Amino acid sequence: MNGASTQESQYDKSNRPEIALITNHGYAGADIPSGGAADTGGQNFYVNTLAQKLERLGYCVTIFTRGGFPDFEGKTMRDAPAFLSTHVRYIFMPGGGSTFLRKEDIAIALDEEVEWLDDFVRGEASRRGCEPWEVYEFINSHYWDAGVIASRLIERWRDDLVAGAMTHLLESVIEGDELAKMRRLRHARALGAAPGFHLGRLLIHLFAMRHEKLEQQVRAAVSTWASVRRIDPKDENALVDRVLASVEIHGDADAPMRRLIAADALGRGILTSFPDTDERLKRRLDSVNRHVWTPHSLGELKDFNFHDSDLDTRRALKFCERRNHERVVADRSQAFVATSAKIADRLWSHYRVPVSDTFYFPPCVDTDVFRVYDDAETHATYEYLASRSGHSVERLRGGHIIFETSRMDPTKRKDLLLTAFATVAATHPDAFLFIGGGPENALFTSLQQQIEATAALRGRALLLHAIPDEHLGPLFSIADIYASASEMEGFGMSVSQAAAARTAVISSDLIPFSLHHAPEETVIFPAGDADALTAAMDRLLSDEGERDRRAGDLARVATSLDWERKASDFISYLRRRGLDIAAGVGS
Structure with missing residues (x-):
């Protein structure tokens, strides 16, 4: 095997x-x-x-x-x-x-x-x-x-249930070929969307060619069904009266519409006549x-x-x-x-x-991956950065790392990160900027050209492209600052991952995680404002105490976004909403 x-x-x-x-x-x-x-x-x-x-x-x-x-x-x-x-x-x-x-x-x-x-x-x-x-x-x-x-x-499964109920209610009332056709076309006709209407429509349709007037069609349909089901004549007449009364309420309706109204009233009337079948069908449709x-x-x-x-x-x-x-x-x-x-x-x-x-249920944090890593766990990642940047492991460990990773998309504003860092690099010679994400598209080429054309960025800022999985978690952990200038985010997953890794965060004011979960813990700047981003980088690089305090506060915020705890709460919520969900084995 x-x-x-x-x-x-x-x-x-x-x-x-x-x-x-x-x-x-x-x-x-x-x-x-x-x-x-x-x-x-x-x-x-x-x-x-x-x-x-x-x-x-x-x-x-x-x-x-x-x-x-x-x-x-x-x-x-x-x-x-x-x-x-x-x-x-x-x-x-x-x-x-x-x-x-x-x-x-x-x-x-x-x-x-x-x-x-x-x-x-x-x-x-x-x-x-x-x-x-x-x-x-x-x-x-x-x-x-x-x-x-x-x-x-789910619509198809509802069609199945209604087709089964109609077969039960109309067996011996109409010919087997018609029932087989009804079952074969159950999805095309969307039986599950309107059980009563389809039940009445099928009955009336059988008598439409035999009787010209709608009242005659209704009486013939009800009479045939009642005789097979042995319905009391009083109940039979009462059903006919209810159907015709429903039609009369819409007395100004044209003939085709009156026929549809009669079909709906007839089908609902038949279901009401068999409350056990009606209730069972409703329960099964709900299930x-x-x-x-x-x-x-x-x-x-x-x-x-x-x-x-x-x-x-x-x-x-x-x-x-x-x-x-x-x-x-x-x-x-x-x-x-x-x-x-x-x-x-x-x-x-x-x-x-x-x-x-x-x-x-926002994107939570996988704390198996995004956490604080010790020196032994991060050594291979420092070697990876050293091989990519040309700097020694010792220099990188002794310096300050600003990190960002996301797909290569203009809305992520990686160009703004480079612009801001070019200014910061002059006053913080031990700082490095590493930017992850692919593909190597036109934007990637443009960013690479921006680095090569700016003396302050050469050798200090690096595009990592796609980061190997084994280095992703440790990179979030060893970064001193995670900076995102993104201008379009559904939530801000990478920012929350940085928080879980106990890394200080600089964020644009368009990232939901920062605004709604950590507005006091994150350094937030106006999207697109290079000067404000520069000031935020300089501030955190210059003040180790503030950087460490914010990192600790963010880590505490991230504990509320634990994946497994939130998944368990999700199951509990669905049960409260009425879904009968079995307990997990061993849970």
């Missing part, structure tokens, strides 16, 4: 309850590519870390993502299951062709992915001897595309609704951020299409996760999401 088969066998044999996560776009996977993979970044780290913390709480986790196209390096196809750890796996859903799709264009893949995922979950259910909606404790989707997949999946949506970003918010952008930029982002998808998902989700205060604001004000349905 090969390694992959062994992992699959261990996963399948686990007696842990299972949770499903969906993160669909980009190059999501057990190995997140570095170096600037499109649409790949903070959300993927969030999902992977959440999955691992849920594993610690005693759950198996399956993460679904789009596959069927080559990985970022173009070496292998994204199709075979991949394991992040013993109880966390990635399953790849084909759809939309065999090439990468940017997130703005991914809607063309969603129908195929839903179809494939439905088949996959039904296979899992068959193997376990349960219903498809009983395979996972809940489904947590991330971003709008994954939210559409989860919503559509299927187990979708929690984490949007990470919202079209309304991003549209606001780009309202001054040129038309070509705005067109490429497809704001209208995105908002429409998001509003549908918001209407069909049972609970919501806001990863920042701004997301919560827009969910409440623009998407009509109740405050009580929202759980605040």
Whole structure:
């Protein structure tokens, strides 16, 4: 048995309850590519870390993502299951062709992915001897595309339940061929969206060709159903009267509309006549609704951020299409996760999401990685910096390090960091600036040219590109200052990681973590203000006492953002919202 088969066998044999996560776009996977993979970044780290913390709480986790196209390096196809750890796996859903799709264009893949995922979950259910909606404790989707997949999946399961109830209520009332057709078209007709209407519509439809008048159609439909179900004639007449009264309320409606009104009233009347069946169907439909949506970003918010952008930029982002998808998902989700205060604001004000349905779960800090490292643990990282910079380990240890890492994007304002540091470097000869992040794009080249053209930066500021995983945590720890000039952040994950590593932070006033979690502990400057950033760097480099005090205060703030504790609170919140979630094994 090969390694992959062994992992699959261990996963399948686990007696842990299972949770499903969906993160669909980009190059999501057990190995997140570095170096600037499109649409790949903070959300993927969030999902992977959440999955691992849920594993610690005693759950198996399956993460679904789009596959069927080559990985970022173009070496292998994204199709075979991949394991992040013993109880966390990635399953790849084909759809939309065999090439990468940017997130703005991914809607063309969603129908195929839903179809494939439905088949996959039904296979899992068959193997376990349960219903498809009983395979996972809940489904947590991330971003709008994954939210559409989860919503559509649950809609299909609701269609199944309604088709089963209609078969039970109409068996022997209408011919078997008609019932088979109804079941075959259950998803196309979205039976789960309006059970009563579809029940009445099917009955009336059978008599539409035999009787010209709507009243005759209603009487024939009710009479046929009542005779098979042995309904008392008084109850039969009462149902006819209720249906016709509903139609008369809308007396000015045209004939096609009157027929639809009659269908809805008839179906609801039949369900009311069988209260046990009606209540059982409602309970089962409620049990299927187990979708929690984490949007990470919202079209309304991003549209606001780009309202001054040129038309070509705005067109490429497809704001209208995105908002429409998001509003549908918001209407069909049972609970919501806001990863920042701004997301919560827009969910409440623009998407009509109740405050009580929202759980605040920002990107937390993985304290296994982002913490204080001792001298022995940081030695290899100093050697890494020495090899990249040309300075000795001793000089770097004896100096002061300013650090920043994020993707190579203009909104991160790495150029401003270089501009400010060029001034600071003249008065602090022992200071160094290390900037991480990829890819090596036009911005990277521009920053490199800025360094080479500025005498004060040469040999003192360095672009590290993609930082190896083994050095990322220690780098946050050995830095004296973490500085971010970013002008667009959903939360500010790297700033919170610096806080957990007990490193003083300088932050622009557009980073939510700094503003909402640590406004007193962080040195905050106006975004885009190079002079203010220069002054902040000089201030912390000059005052070791203030630097150490702020670092300690930030570390205490970061303790409230522990991943595992927040994941446990998340499960507790969903239980309070009415989801029946099994306890993790060993938790």
